[in-house]
Amino acid sequence: MAETQTISNNVVIRSVIMLRVNNLSKQFDGRIAVQNLSFELKPGMVLGLIGPNGAGKTTTMRLILGLLKPTRGTITVDNFDMLDDGSARRAKQRIGFLPENPALYENLTAYKNLYYIAQLYGMNKSEIDGRVGELLEMLGIEKRIEHRVKTYSKGMKQKIAIARAIVHNPTYLLLDEPTASLDPASAKTVREFIKELRSSRRGILLATHNLHEAQELCDEIVVLSTKPLARGKPGELAQTLFSARTAVYANGIPEGLEQVLKERFGKRYLGRKKNKMLFATESPEQENPEIISLLVSQNVKIQFVEKENATLEDVYMKLVNQNGREK
Ligand SMILES: Nc1ncnc2c1ncn2[C@@H]1O[C@H](COP(=O)(O)OP(=O)(O)O)[C@@H](O)[C@H]1O
Numbered sequence: 001m002a003e004t005q006t007i008s009n010n011v012v013i014r015s016v017i018m019l020r021v022n023n024l025s026k027q028f029d030g031r032i033a034v035q036n037l038s039f040e041l042k043p044g045m046v047l048g049l050i051g052p053n054g055a056g057k058t059t060t061m062r063l064i065l066g067l068l069k070p071t072r073g074t075i076t077v078d079n080f081d082m083l084d085d086g087s088a089r090r091a092k093q094r095i096g097f098l099p100e101n102p103a104l105y106e107n108l109t110a111y112k113n114l115y116y117i118a119q120l121y122g123m124n125k126s127e128i129d130g131r132v133g134e135l136l137e138m139l140g141i142e143k144r145i146e147h148r149v150k151t152y153s154k155g156m157k158q159k160i161a162i163a164r165a166i167v168h169n170p171t172y173l174l175l176d177e178p179t180a181s182l183d184p185a186s187a188k189t190v191r192e193f194i195k196e197l198r199s200s201r202r203g204i205l206l207a208t209h210n211l212h213e214a215q216e217l218c219d220e221i222v223v224l225s226t227k228p229l230a231r232g233k234p235g236e237l238a239q240t241l242f243s244a245r246t247a248v249y250a251n252g253i254p255e256g257l258e259q260v261l262k263e264r265f266g267k268r269y270l271g272r273k274k275n276k277m278l279f280a281t282e283s284p285e286q287e288n289p290e291i292i293s294l295l296v297s298q299n300v301k302i303q304f305v306e307k308e309n310a311t312l313e314d315v316y317m318k319l320v321n322q323n324g325r326e327k
Pocket residue numbers: 028032033051052053054055056057058059060
């Protein structure tokens with residue numbers, strides 16, 4: 001996404017609409033929290049930052065927000081340099097942030113919570129009324145305008161907190177583990193809301209350690225464990241890191257079969273879960289007939305045979321475990 005701006009008759013600069021992090025590193029007292037992280041976040045996409053506790057997700061967000069100074073690297077927001085005093089304010093205006101533990105004013109209405117923050121952004125009364133009205137409508141609570149925040153469900157409170165983060169209509173929204181403290185039903189409400197926000201052409205950076213959430217919401221993922229370990233679309237990441245797999249479902253798997261499979265297929269036999277046996281298959285057209293004929297010869301009553309794709313969880317476990325061992 002690029003547009004050109006004419007500065008004068010003959011000077012044209014290319015302005016790039018994206019939040020760009022390049023070679024970002026941060027040390028605290030000599031200890032590395034984030035190392036060589038680069039990514040681009042464009043409007044309309046959700047970029048997942050996934051990693052275990054202490055991986056550097058929150059630090060990355062605080063760096064992007066200009067709350068911390070990086071040890072190395074650059075951050076630009078639609079061409080505005082976050083690290084330059086002259087342009088940092090304009091960069092910041094374009095970003096909204098939901099912290100890990102957002103605190104709303106529970107005794108005030110949603111309207112007042114939003115209104116108060118809008119005032120801090122220096123919006124005037126009519127701007128605020130328009131914007132807050134729009135947000136309440138988006139939340140579907142415009143008829144509950146007199147209700148205090150404490151009367152809402154946990155999921156709705158989190159949605160109000162997200163709405164508060166976009167009061168100033170930023171292009172980019174940073175969400176730090178937005179569903180981590182929620183029960184499954186509230187988490188689902190919040191995920192649906194995030195999908196709506198993506199379709200309103202905002203670029204969303206989503207920090208999470210919930211892999212199902214990342215798989216459901218993200219267009220692209222960076223697996224982070226201090227340094228970036230992998231990056232790509234959720235489905236593609238799994239494909240590049242894993243060979244194909246064949247799952248065989250069978251009724252009444254005989255005693256001793258495990259041993260036979262281990263001896264015959266070694267590491268290619270990945271194990272058994274209830275009535276499912278899983279095999280890694282580099283060239284399925286050769287290996288699958290081999291697997292099936294062995295199972296038939298062992299009197300296994302096969303129910304189904306299917307291709308199984310690795311999940312984002314498999315990718316994550318593989319990468320984070322490998323990285324842990326190297327450290
Ligand atoms: N202000 C700080 N001072 C010193 N160390 C910090 C500070 N903030 C974070 N860290 C350290 O940086 C690392 C990354 O932390 P954080 O970004 O909070 O990870 P995550 O959000 O992925 O759980 C951790 O080792 C943490 O202890």
